[in-house]
Amino acid sequence: MVTTTRRSFLKTSALGAAGAVASPYLVGGVRAAAPIDVGVLFSLTGGMSIIETSLKDATLLAVSEINAKGGVLGRQINPIIEDGATDPKTFSERASKLAIQDKTETIFGLYVSATRKAVLPVIEKRNKLLFYPTFYEGYECSRNVIYTGAVVNQIVWNAVPWIVEKLGKKKFFIVGSNFLYSRETSKVTKSRIKQAGAQWIADEYLEFGSAEAASLVNKIKESGADVVFSNIVGSSVIAFYREYRNQGLTQDKLPIFSTVTTEIEIAALGPEFSAGSYTSLPYFQAIDSDANKSFVERYRAFVKDPKAVTHQPVESSYFQVYLWKQAVEKAGSFQADAVREAVRGQEFDAPDGRVRVDPENLHTWFTPRIAQWQPDGQGKIVDAAPAPVRPLPYAAYGETDDNLFCTPHGLDQKKLKS
Amino acid sequence: MIDVAFIGLSIGAILLLVSLGLAITYGSMGVINMAHGEMVMLGAYTNVLLGIWLNVGFLAAIPVAFMATALVGFVIERLVVRRLYGRLLDTMLATWGIAILLQEAVRLDLGLSLVGINIEGLGKGLQKVAAPDWLAGVVTIAGVQINAYRGFIILLTAVLTTATWILLYRTPLGIQVRAIMRNPKMAAACGINVERVNALTFAYGSGLAGIAGVMMSGFMTVSPEMGAPVVVDGFLVVVTGGLGSLLGTVWSAGILGEINGFVSSVTTDVVARAAVFAVLILIIVFRPNGLFSFRAR
Numbered sequence: 001m002v003t004t005t006r007r008s009f010l011k012t013s014a015l016g017a018a019g020a021v022a023s024p025y026l027v028g029g030v031r032a033a034a035p036i037d038v039g040v041l042f043s044l045t046g047g048m049s050i051i052e053t054s055l056k057d058a059t060l061l062a063v064s065e066i067n068a069k070g071g072v073l074g075r076q077i078n079p080i081i082e083d084g085a086t087d088p089k090t091f092s093e094r095a096s097k098l099a100i101q102d103k104t105e106t107i108f109g110l111y112v113s114a115t116r117k118a119v120l121p122v123i124e125k126r127n128k129l130l131f132y133p134t135f136y137e138g139y140e141c142s143r144n145v146i147y148t149g150a151v152v153n154q155i156v157w158n159a160v161p162w163i164v165e166k167l168g169k170k171k172f173f174i175v176g177s178n179f180l181y182s183r184e185t186s187k188v189t190k191s192r193i194k195q196a197g198a199q200w201i202a203d204e205y206l207e208f209g210s211a212e213a214a215s216l217v218n219k220i221k222e223s224g225a226d227v228v229f230s231n232i233v234g235s236s237v238i239a240f241y242r243e244y245r246n247q248g249l250t251q252d253k254l255p256i257f258s259t260v261t262t263e264i265e266i267a268a269l270g271p272e273f274s275a276g277s278y279t280s281l282p283y284f285q286a287i288d289s290d291a292n293k294s295f296v297e298r299y300r301a302f303v304k305d306p307k308a309v310t311h312q313p314v315e316s317s318y319f320q321v322y323l324w325k326q327a328v329e330k331a332g333s334f335q336a337d338a339v340r341e342a343v344r345g346q347e348f349d350a351p352d353g354r355v356r357v358d359p360e361n362l363h364t365w366f367t368p369r370i371a372q373w374q375p376d377g378q379g380k381i382v383d384a385a386p387a388p389v390r391p392l393p394y395a396a397y398g399e400t401d402d403n404l405f406c407t408p409h410g411l412d413q414k415k416l417k418s
Numbered sequence: 419m420i421d422v423a424f425i426g427l428s429i430g431a432i433l434l435l436v437s438l439g440l441a442i443t444y445g446s447m448g449v450i451n452m453a454h455g456e457m458v459m460l461g462a463y464t465n466v467l468l469g470i471w472l473n474v475g476f477l478a479a480i481p482v483a484f485m486a487t488a489l490v491g492f493v494i495e496r497l498v499v500r501r502l503y504g505r506l507l508d509t510m511l512a513t514w515g516i517a518i519l520l521q522e523a524v525r526l527d528l529g530l531s532l533v534g535i536n537i538e539g540l541g542k543g544l545q546k547v548a549a550p551d552w553l554a555g556v557v558t559i560a561g562v563q564i565n566a567y568r569g570f571i572i573l574l575t576a577v578l579t580t581a582t583w584i585l586l587y588r589t590p591l592g593i594q595v596r597a598i599m600r601n602p603k604m605a606a607a608c609g610i611n612v613e614r615v616n617a618l619t620f621a622y623g624s625g626l627a628g629i630a631g632v633m634m635s636g637f638m639t640v641s642p643e644m645g646a647p648v649v650v651d652g653f654l655v656v657v658t659g660g661l662g663s664l665l666g667t668v669w670s671a672g673i674l675g676e677i678n679g680f681v682s683s684v685t686t687d688v689v690a691r692a693a694v695f696a697v698l699i700l701i702i703v704f705r706p707n708g709l710f711s712f713r714a715r
Contacts, residue, residue: 046643047641047643050641178687178688204686204687205686205687205688206687206688207687207688207691209647210687210691211634211637211638211639212429212432212678212687214425214428214429214565214568214679215422215425215678215679215682215683215687215690216682216687218421218422218425218683219683234639235638235639235641235644237639238637238638238639239637239638239639242549242636242637243565243637245554245555246553246554246555246556246565246566246567246568246637247556247563247565248555248556248563248565267546268545268546268639268640269546270546270547270548270549272554273549
């Protein structure tokens, strides 16, 4: 055991003070242009690599734009790219490496909820910041994560009443994949259907990654439902939409309404199978604004693919780097605690419009939109909220704008139980 | 009721389509080919590439995919598998390695992406497969609506199964194959060219997987890693049916497909999957050699 005597304490603090006085000269002189390391963590191999590689590219696009304009606080950004290999355990190891060995204060990355849950203990223990770009199921309140994807109340809350009023559909059949995101989203959807005065017929789940949707579609056919609300993800999306048409169901009579299907799945499954179906998300490639057109162009140039598609998580991966930059500049520091406090309330003109980090729960304000897929594989925006909507990660448990469960003090367990 | 039975039948047909090739390479030759799923994947990519570069429909893709994957299977047998006959674990490891190599080859555009060349239709992206119009939607037979694509799969599987049965039981080559299955040394002593027959059998089994790949690409996501989950089901069917028994494979695919179809119609797909595995465990516990097996004697 080391005892700190009064004498040794004075000695070390004197040394420390000398160091503190000396270091500004070092920073100001020799190491002025030293780049700042940030972590970039996505699956570059394995089943999720297709989507996550595009997120890595969008992150690097923002980094290169910021660097070209002089960097952050006069320092260039140096992204340290790690591969999570579609495996939660690898994600956790790579996050540890970024936090401990590379000493990065901030990590941009992750896509699948399971990998976020695996990385969470690492960044919370080391007190680092994670910027997470994916729409997700909610029910999480970490002070170490800035959630820049939409959360269920921004995808489902607007959608269900819209289906009831504008499409005149009243009988909902909910389908999903058998895992966290779909189960949670279905729960939210069900409570919203009840509120909207519509009827919930059934909910059914496919095994995760299953390509066999025949029984599911047959049940939909016989259920008497007039709209299908889909939270199916991953490779099952293609099997589901194709089986749907192959069993003779049509989108004009019994439309599929998805909270997940983006441009990237539509391109793979074929517009002839998806035309007429709907998706609810804040961002679509088809958003008709100069900001978005310029973004799509820059992204395509950056990945050297003139046909590359942009989708919701790509947009978030891009603008969250700018939110981080603004927060760093406001804080005058790269340190995680300072950046977290500074990022509260930050706003940015993203490709889809104004986004804002909620000062309370560190989720993001978005403008919910609904698009109908066209025969050319693009979404036609058929509905957009008049203003950005506040993120409510606990919406399914009674959270409202005036009664937040997730605050800077953490999650209020009492409200969750009541 | 009939539609549920039809769905079960079509699930069984897809299972059989995948396991037919395995029934030959694993069931008959005793080679656990971990790269069988990658043969399915190569078949699917053959369809994708033919669609993009030659713009031919998938009827033409079926024989081409058969030839292409049979050739790959032939090469694998010549280079690797035949040096490892009788060494089950070594074969598994070696073919698993081949599986990874094939996946990466497709993902990296045969290595060309390392020098910046991208082949359309390869690479790590999701591939889009155009489904033929004449197989979209439903056909009505005797008042029952039948999914045309699944109907076609059932027909094709029936044709391929019959062809395989004829090949094994009604041709001189089939007699040689079956002789080798029972006792390779005795077969060699009788003047059968064991090496040649084995290579051809392995190629044929791989070719069948290629055809399965073409059919799967119509409703599955085509990506480099699509093969692995498919092949697990294939092994289950072959083991349940009994090694070396074509009839056993047909029965077990049919039974498992119908169980899947019926259970999922009354409960859910997740429960159906569990039910299939429960039945599998029961069969393996009470009939360790599978439903049909001549090796039991």
